[in-house]
Every structure is written in C-alpha cells, then in structure tokens.
Amino acid sequence: MNDNDLRLDGNAVGGLLGEIFQFEMTTAQTTCAGCGAIKTVAELMLYRHGMGAILRCAFCDQALMRITCIRGCYRLDLSGMSGLQVDADVH
Amino acid sequence: MAENFISRGFVSKRRVDDAAHKERIPPGQYETRDFPVLSAGPTPQTQLDRWTFSINGEIAEGLKLTWNEFLQLPSESITVDIHCVTKWTKLDTKWKGVAVETLLEKIDLEGNAEIKHLIAYAKGGYTTNIPLTDVLNKNAWVVYEYDGKPLTPEHGGPARLLVPHLYFWKSAKWIESFKLVKEDRPGFWESAGYHNYGDPWKEQRYAGD
Amino acid sequence: MSQLKWQFTTLVEAKWETPTVKTLVLDAPAWTGHKAGQHVDIRLTAEDGYQAQRSYSIASAPDDKNLSLTVERIEDGEVSPYLTDVLQTGERLELRGPIGGYFVWNSDQKKNNSQPLLLIAGGSGFVPLMAMIRHRANVGDNTPTRVLYSARSDEEIINREELEELASKDSALEIIYTLTRKQPKHWKGYHRRIDRQMIGEVAWTMKDNPLAFICGPTALVESAANLLQEIEYKSENIKTERFGPTGG
Numbered sequence: 001m002n003d004n005d006l007r008l009d010g011n012a013v014g015g016l017l018g019e020i021f022q023f024e025m026t027t028a029q030t031t032c033a034g035c036g037a038i039k040t041v042a043e044l045m046l047y048r049h050g051m052g053a054i055l056r057c058a059f060c061d062q063a064l065m066r067i068t069c070i071r072g073c074y075r076l077d078l079s080g081m082s083g084l085q086v087d088a089d090v091h
Numbered sequence: 092m093a094e095n096f097i098s099r100g101f102v103s104k105r106r107v108d109d110a111a112h113k114e115r116i117p118p119g120q121y122e123t124r125d126f127p128v129l130s131a132g133p134t135p136q137t138q139l140d141r142w143t144f145s146i147n148g149e150i151a152e153g154l155k156l157t158w159n160e161f162l163q164l165p166s167e168s169i170t171v172d173i174h175c176v177t178k179w180t181k182l183d184t185k186w187k188g189v190a191v192e193t194l195l196e197k198i199d200l201e202g203n204a205e206i207k208h209l210i211a212y213a214k215g216g217y218t219t220n221i222p223l224t225d226v227l228n229k230n231a232w233v234v235y236e237y238d239g240k241p242l243t244p245e246h247g248g249p250a251r252l253l254v255p256h257l258y259f260w261k262s263a264k265w266i267e268s269f270k271l272v273k274e275d276r277p278g279f280w281e282s283a284g285y286h287n288y289g290d291p292w293k294e295q296r297y298a299g300d
Numbered sequence: 301m302s303q304l305k306w307q308f309t310t311l312v313e314a315k316w317e318t319p320t321v322k323t324l325v326l327d328a329p330a331w332t333g334h335k336a337g338q339h340v341d342i343r344l345t346a347e348d349g350y351q352a353q354r355s356y357s358i359a360s361a362p363d364d365k366n367l368s369l370t371v372e373r374i375e376d377g378e379v380s381p382y383l384t385d386v387l388q389t390g391e392r393l394e395l396r397g398p399i400g401g402y403f404v405w406n407s408d409q410k411k412n413n414s415q416p417l418l419l420i421a422g423g424s425g426f427v428p429l430m431a432m433i434r435h436r437a438n439v440g441d442n443t444p445t446r447v448l449y450s451a452r453s454d455e456e457i458i459n460r461e462e463l464e465e466l467a468s469k470d471s472a473l474e475i476i477y478t479l480t481r482k483q484p485k486h487w488k489g490y491h492r493r494i495d496r497q498m499i500g501e502v503a504w505t506m507k508d509n510p511l512a513f514i515c516g517p518t519a520l521v522e523s524a525a526n527l528l529q530e531i532e533y534k535s536e537n538i539k540t541e542r543f544g545p546t547g548g
Contacts (some may be wrong), residue, residue, distance in 0.1 A: 096308070096392070098387075098393075100386040101345065101346050101386065103378065
C-alpha cells in the first residue's frame, strides 16, 4: 500500500457534511488559506478514519477542514481556509 | 432512529475474542490482529540522507541529528501492547528504537525545571503533546524498526514516536522534532475534542473523560 | 429540508454481475430521487451495537423504477461481504442519500451544444458511470459518449451485455475496454493499463469541449486525470471520484 491508497475525494464526505449543514456542501467553494486555491469541497483530498475527517488542499496539502464528531457534538476546525461559499439553491 | 435496528447476521470482522488476554485489553477496546493505518494526511516518502531529528524549544541549546547519527545512539528492542482510540488494541508489537530519555540526556535540562511539556512535531504539520514526566519516567521511544524490519512509511517510517501507555495518536508518525516548553499546547487531535492526556486504562478518549 | 436522514430500504432482488460484483435492487419508500453519479452511505449495526459505515455508488438511473446499488465484494472487507453474501431478499438495509453534487451528470437537452462525455472507469468504479449511461439512454439523450473501461479480465466487466446492447443501438455511444491482466483468445482490444497513447487515441480533444468523469482506484484516477491534463484538459473538464481500501 502506498500513500495514494488512503486518499479520497471530498465527495466521499458528503454524507457527514450532510449531517451538519442544511445545504449541499460537496459543491461549496473553498479558498485555501495556504496557497489561495479555489476548489469545491468535492475536489479536496480527504483523509478519513475513526478519529475524524481531514480535508486538504490538492495543491499544497494544507488542512482546510478538520471534522470530529464526539458524543453527538460536531467540531469543525476551518482555520485552514480563508473562504467558504455555499450555494443556497442546490439541494 | 427510534427503533433498535440490527443487521441480522452482521458481526465485526476485526474483533478477536481471546479470553486468555482479557486482562491486557483496556476498557472499551477489542483485540485486533491487523495493523490498521490511520492517516491525517499524505504519507511522506522521506529520503534517509535528508532525514533529520531535532530537539528545540525553551532551552539554551537544542540538538539536531542526521539519520546516521541517530542510528549511532544506543537502541532498545521492545515488545509492547498498543491501543488506538478507535478501539482496537494490538498485543505484543515488536519495535526497535532509541528511548526518548536517551535523546533528552543530550539536552541540558538543568535549571529548566519549568519545562513540563514535550510537543512532538511530525511531517505534514501533525502535532501531539505529552507531559515531560511521562517520557522521562515511563516508556517512550523514537522507533525505526517494526517486527524486525525497517518501519514502512504507512506506519510512520523512517521513524515514529512510540508512547504505548497512551492512546496511539500520541505516537506521532514521521517524527521530525520535539519542542520542550513550559506551557502545554494541545496538538492536532487534542484540540479537536480528544483527551489531552489519553490514558487507555482510564478510558480517556475525549476531552472531559 | 435537505439534511440527510437514515432510512430503511428492503432488498427486493440481488443479482451477481461478475464473480465478485453483485447488484442489490432496493425498495426505498422514503427515497426522494437522485442524480446519476451520486452515492449512498450504508450503515450496518451488530447486536452489540457496533456499527460500520461505507459509501456505495448508485447504479440505477434517476428514471429507473428501483434504486439499485452495485457492490464489489472485498475479500477481507467488513461491509461488502455482508451485502453480497449475508443480506437476503426481504431483509432491511439502512442507508442515507443521495449524496454528492459534484460527480453527477444530468441530461440537458435544452443546451444545443452539450459537452461530449468521456467516461473512464477502473474496476467497480464503473458503477456511477453506468448510472449516467442508463440515464442518458432512458431519456433518449444523444450526447456523444466514449467509455474507457479498464478491467482485469473480460469476466470482470460489469453490465457488459446491457452496455453492448445500448451501444449497438446508439452510434453516439462507444465502448472501449482495456483488459489489464487476462485477455480472452483473439482479443483485439487494449490489454494494458491506461497510458498516454491510449488516452491520445480515445479521448476527445479540448476543441470538442469535453467533460470527463473518472472513477476507480486512487492510482488509476490520478494517472488518468494527469494524462488528460497533458492534452490540455482543464480542471473544470475533469471530474474525479477515487475509492480506496476503506471501501470494504
């Protein structure tokens, strides 16, 4: 196994984001605070396992979103992104 | 869902029920014979001639070692049980590496009694915090062999921290440096709701446990 | 309103597509419809409360009668062997969806010059692309479509009969296989991993304003996406969906 095998697209975390947000989040646009890249959540690199989910910039590996769900409480660390644009019409 | 739904015939494949080892399984854990890989980022492929390990922080003089210098240090072979907060426990894992105590002996900590915390930094921005007394008085190593072979990148190679008496996220993969500091700083998972200390025998999984 | 809820479905029919791939046809009374390319999360619950959750692509088109999933049995997997070997017709399965708004394709015949499609699949990564092909056929959309399907052997090609029947009736649909491990006698098609030359021969050029969907194991997806970028595809022309070893 190499590192590639552990990496998924942000698309795969749509179910988890759907638990937290009202709107379709895989098509939301993120701006990376590290390199400025603008990408949809679906295009971010996802590392997910039992501890939580980490979404990283495909260009610079900056962690844009860190999500844990602990005892019914979601915690989101979005400090790695400088912008998040969510379309309220897309369901 | 209100009703208690059960998927008929579904059982976890990962669990091993071996009554003989029961006393070695901390509360809420189950035994596995696999070695699951949990990664919070890309697996770095590090060339050994570029690898360095350093100790810095609020100390007069730090330390920086190359791979060859690191291998010259006295090493220990250890067999320990490891416990992941995602509930798997793996018994009798065999490692080889340098005791953290041996590394810290190279640092002049005299007169630095206020330094109480070790923050481990790993490639890719991962951090985790451990009380200094834990790595001095208990058992912690920087390991570079697993099961008699060089540690593979997906398990943290070339070298990772091993702190088996705490949940395994404290055993940072792809270790790069230790920062020795006076004030505690919660690391990558500790700041996301996981317990600051993480003793598996007290089941300290999450903040507040 | 769109927040995802877990819902119960019932298995009404199951059919092996290949020796390791099975289609599950579900009765899903709470299903609100989906787009081709979306996926669901499935959750299994053991008697002791242990739960395991995985994502699976939807195989049926939005306009098909039933919701269906096509699942590859991963030998040492935790969820897929349950779905293929244990779950019986009439039994309930808990899922939520549809999920994902990015890796989707909608027939839009109001657009005059719709983008020709390039659908690249590796193994069971073909499933969401099949949903697109079915949707395209169901609504009579004639968007020029090329499918490049990489499988280990011909017996591992999913939905082959249906696919070839659709292609035989539709000159705008071309299917190209590459069999990477084992080929039947007299096989004239590709028999190697997707490479630069193959992409050069199969892919639309950028002047066609194409839209590519790539789904499969991470290494195949990244390699195919890189090869398309070499022939000037921009990131807005390429949509990818990787699946990894956690898919078990």
